[in-house]
Amino acid sequence: MSRDTSFIMSYGQREESRLEELYTDTQIELLNDCNEGQGFLESLDQLLGDQAVFNSQGETICVMGDAGVGKSILLQKLQNLWSKKELQTDAIFFFKFRCRMFSVLKDTEQISLRQLLFKYNCYPDLDPDNEVFDYILRFPEKIIFTFDGYDEIQEDLELMDVPEVVSPEDKAHPLQLLISLLCGKLLKGSQKVLTARTGIEIQKKVIRKKVVLRGFSPAHLKTYLDLHFKEQEHRELVSAQLDASPHLSGLCSTPLFCWIVFKSFRHLHSMHDSFDLPEACITLTDIFLLLSEVFLSHSPARALLKKRARCTSETFKGGLRSLTAFAKLALQGMERGSLICSQEEITECGLTEEDLPLGFLKTVREYDACGSPATFEFLHGTLQSFLAAFALVLDEQAAVSSILKFFAECSRRRHSCLPFDLCIRNSSKLSEKEPFTSNEHLQFTNLFLSGLLSKAHTGLMEHLVSPGLLKKKQTLLKSYLSTSVKFHLDGLPHYESDKGNKVHVLPNFLWILKCVFETGSKDIARMTAKGITADSIKLGYCNVFSGDCTALNFVLQHRKKLLGLDMDNNNISDYGVKQLKPSFCKMTVVRLCVNHLSDSSMEVLAEELCKHKVVTVLGLYSNHITDVGAKLVAQIIEECPKLEVVKIGKNKISAVGGKFLASAIQKSTSIFDVGMWGNTIGDEGAEAFAEALRHHPRLTNLSLSANGITSKGGKCLAAALKENSVLRIFWLVQNELTDDAAPHLAELVQANTGLSHLWLISNQFTVEGIKHLAVALTHNTALKEIW
Ligand SMILES: Nc1ncnc2c1ncn2[C@@H]1O[C@H](COP(=O)(O)OP(=O)(O)OP(=O)(O)O)[C@@H](O)[C@H]1O
Incomplete structure (x- = not known):
């Protein structure tokens, strides 16, 4: 082992x-x-x-x-x-x-x-x-x-x-x-x-x-960089490029892509007098093209030629025979749904002994000692997808429309389900046949196809496939992609609310946007943006990672109308927020709960949201925001006159941040719903919130649950609330209030301010404290629930 x-x-x-x-x-x-x-x-x-x-x-x-x-x-x-x-x-x-x-x-x-x-x-x-x-x-x-x-x-x-x-x-x-x-x-x-x-x-x-x-954090990425490059000069060069591009850093948070980028950089730097990573916004297709260039430059004839000017098209032309054969093998596997190929299949595709060491394939090690003949797999599944896409582009025989075959497959709604039912249901007979593999390999093929047929790579591809045919394939893809999002959205249920029309998209939506980004075509991006007719889209639980935000931004920046974007429960991180920067000017709803954001994302949000002042909902629940970030969020609350809802619970905000937020809320005349559950603002923070509440004209919902508030803070809040007739829902769940605070809360109840929901569970009240509240209730006509 x-x-x-x-x-x-x-x-x-x-x-x-x-x-x-x-x-x-x-x-x-x-x-x-x-x-x-x-x-x-x-x-x-x-x-x-x-x-x-x-x-x-x-x-x-x-x-x-x-x-x-x-x-x-x-x-x-x-x-x-x-x-x-x-x-x-x-x-x-x-x-x-x-x-x-x-x-x-x-x-x-x-x-x-x-x-x-x-x-x-x-x-x-x-x-x-x-x-x-x-x-x-x-x-x-x-x-x-x-x-x-x-x-x-x-x-x-x-x-x-x-x-x-x-x-x-x-x-x-x-x-x-x-x-x-x-x-x-x-x-x-x-x-x-x-x-x-x-x-x-x-x-x-x-x-x-x-x-x-979740891949490499920025610190992990730095460690990996140091391990990868022994030469200081290389470290500095790559590090500078990473710092300059949040998009590249985002891609490199996935170790595989990082490895390809670093490996290609090292190889191409050693082969040629000068080599830098592509400056413009690097795509996944760029990354896999780099890898292929490296592989093809391994061929014995080319390896002899050291230190010459880099000519990518020459390398690809020189390796076209092998590339075509590998591509054919990859596509055949993809069509069969197989990631493994036999020696026979390899030979049938025209690959020779000489081609194998280039690096595209590796032997499958698991069961070769069982007497079965050796089998092979591509270096990684994504490389097989890339080569399959290459095969679709290179194929001069098949109908042009065949390039779209995997798109059709992916647009069908498929569920990933697994055979455990078999075990749990205790049944040996399954009534229906269900697919239980994901279609990701095909989605990647579509993505690479879009990249290979992009304008940016036309120069290279024209050396490999006839320009007329290439043009036809590009045109077909363009017209397909331009309307894909519209079709996708049309097929989904839309919900009408007071904020307009809302649609919850499926992961395929994101894949389409990623394909559009790979094409680099502003026309397609514009058409796609036009196809998003809803006022608000929900991309929750769609597994959006930081690198995907570049694709989202690429399309959204062409949208003319305002848009609500709910991206809760993804993995977009600070790199992703930086990528979305140009799109924030149109965003009315910015929901980024549970996304691994730190204070540096708050800097971006404060800058952009305060500049454009259109935001109405800001969701930041369960991230890594500290008091530094809270100060920036406070700035947003103060400066954005349409902001109504702020959810910033489950972060790392103490009394210091609590005070910034409370003071901003006090000044806001638009805010009506604030969620602070699960921070640590304590009594000091509670006192600041009490002041904010006292005469607030608009705030109807507030949660200060799970914030380490004791009776001291509770008393202040109760006293201030007696003067407030606007608040309707107030949560103080999971704090440290004792019977000391009960008479003050009872006075609040008795004051009958209009408060309709009061939540106090998971505090330290005893029967004695509760009695105060019970008596006060007899004088109250507004409370609908008290817990
Ligand atoms: N922790 C790590 N440290 C250094 N390199 C890594 C690490 N994780 C992954 N890599 C690099 O990324 C490549 C791909 O990783 P791996 O095959 O484990 O991904 P995977 O999640 O299993 O992908 P798949 O779902 O496609 O099978 C590895 O071959 C290696 O080069």
């Missing part, structure tokens, strides 16, 4: 990097069963621990994350730590599997658990006396399993018409074995870590705890 996990795959099969030298921590966020963040894991070592376990009956730890965010590498690191006895566990067996292997085995005969472990994973000298296997059965808690890439299972559930496995001796369909293991029906108590792409839903009952990988 130690040997197997020491190297990170790298391009050009001979070149490998040591895991120890390049592995960099990434942000591992703990989630609860509702996918709400529960803080970050301090070190990988704690992954198997009990922190954030939300279902003690569940057997499986789920690691979720986007393409290339480092799920496989995380498992590799875990395996490596275990092999060196550096993982805090007393497990003495470790079995690692790729999930897709269970699909690959589908055509073979059924297998037993014993075969699965000893034939398809390790070879304990055949275990003649069953010693090892018996031990495993008796002490399953001594085993760790890792299953990588649950999203890669491509299974026809009808094939699963076999009895459920519970006995370790029974033979079964391999996928059935996997499910039984994950559910704990087999080897109950063994530790299991399963990885899957974000968006794949896994039955809650199976999951013990869940983490999501």
Whole structure:
């Protein structure tokens, strides 16, 4: 295990990097069963621990994350730590599997658990006396399993018409074995870590705890940069480019893209007299073109020519034969829904021995020792998508319309569902056939197709495909993309509210915008923006990451009308907010709750929102805003005359920030709803809010729950509220109020100010305190509820 996990795959099969030298921590966020963040894991070592376990009956730890965010590498690191006895566990067996292997085995005969472990994973000298296997059965808690890439299972559930496995001796369909293991029906108590792409839903009952990988933080990125570049000059150059471009930094927060960018930079810098990363807004297509250029320049003939001026088109022209063959192989796989290819398929596509070391492909290591012939996969799934897109562009035979085939597939609404039902429902027969793989590979192909057919790459592509045909493909794509968003939105339900027409988009909306961005075409962006007829769009839980904000901005900046944008519960981070900067001038609703924003995002928001003054709703709940950021939000409240709603709960705001906010609220004549739940403003902050409330003309809803407020603060609030006849809903839940405050609150109730909802639960009142309130209630006619 130690040997197997020491190297990170790298391009050009001979070149490998040591895991120890390049592995960099990434942000591992703990989630609860509702996918709400529960803080970050301090070190990988704690992954198997009990922190954030939300279902003690569940057997499986789920690691979720986007393409290339480092799920496989995380498992590799875990395996490596275990092999060196550096993982805090007393497990003495470790079995690692790729999930897709269970699909690959589908055509073979059924297998037993014993075969699965000893034939398809390790070879304990055949275990003649069953010693090892018996031990495993008796002490399953001594085993760790890792299953990588649950999203890669491509299974026809009808094939699963076999009895459920519970006995370790029974033979079964391999996928059935996997499910039984994950559910704990087999080897109950063994530790299991399963990885899957974000968006794949896994039955809650199976999951013990869940983490999501958020990629490199700015500090991680700096560490990775230092590890990657030994030469100071390179470090400085790349670092300067990252600092200058939040978009590039955003892309580089995904380790895979970062690795490609750094690796290409190093290679091209060493090959040519001068090389800088593209200056304009770099796209994912640019990144994969760079990688391909590097691969193609590995060909023996080209490698001899050192230090010459860089000529990308020459490199691609020189490598066109291999590129076409790799592209064909990638497309065929994509059409079959397969990420693995055989030697036969490779030869059929016209690839030779010489082509293999270029780096596009790597051998699949898992089961070659089982006597089966070697199989191959692309260096990464996204590279296969890129090459498949290349094949669609290069193909001179197929009808032009065939370039759109994957768009059609993706626009169909598809749900990711998983075969756990099989286990939970206790049924062996499935009534309906359901697809349970995500269509991300196809979405990536569409995205790269858009990039390859962009104007920016026409010069290069004209060297590879006839200009007439290229033009036709570009025109078709342009007309398709220009209306895609409109079609997408037309197909969704719209909701009418007092703020206009609102639509909750699906993740495919974001993919379309990403494609539009890759084209770099302002015309398409303009048409797309025109297609967004709703007044407000909700992009909540759409897995928007910082890099996607560039695409959003690319389209939204062409919108003429104002727009509400609800992006709660994504991962846009400070890089994303910087990317959205030009679009804030039109935004009436700015909802960025649960998005890993810090004070630096507040700087951008304060600058932009105060300049344009159109914002009505500002949602910032559950981010990392401190008092510094609170001061900037206070500025927004003071200077934006239309601002009505501010949600800034669950941040890191103390009394200092609380005072800034309270004073701004006091001055605002537009604000009517403020959410402060879960900060730490304490009594000092409460006193400031009391002053703000005393004669406020507009504020009707206020929550100061969970803010460490004691009776001292409570008394001030109650006294001030007696003079306020506007507030309707007031929450003081989860504070430290005692009976001392009860008579004052009772006076408030008795004053009958018009307050209709008063929430005081989870404080420290006793029956004595409550009696005061009960008596006061008899004099009140306005309260509808008191908790
Ligand atoms: N923690 C890390 N430190 C250094 N490099 C990393 C790290 N994580 C990922 N990488 C780089 O990114 C590449 C892709 O990572 P990986 O294959 O683990 O992504 P993934 O999340 O499993 O992607 P997919 O969902 O497509 O399978 C790795 O080969 C490696 O070069």
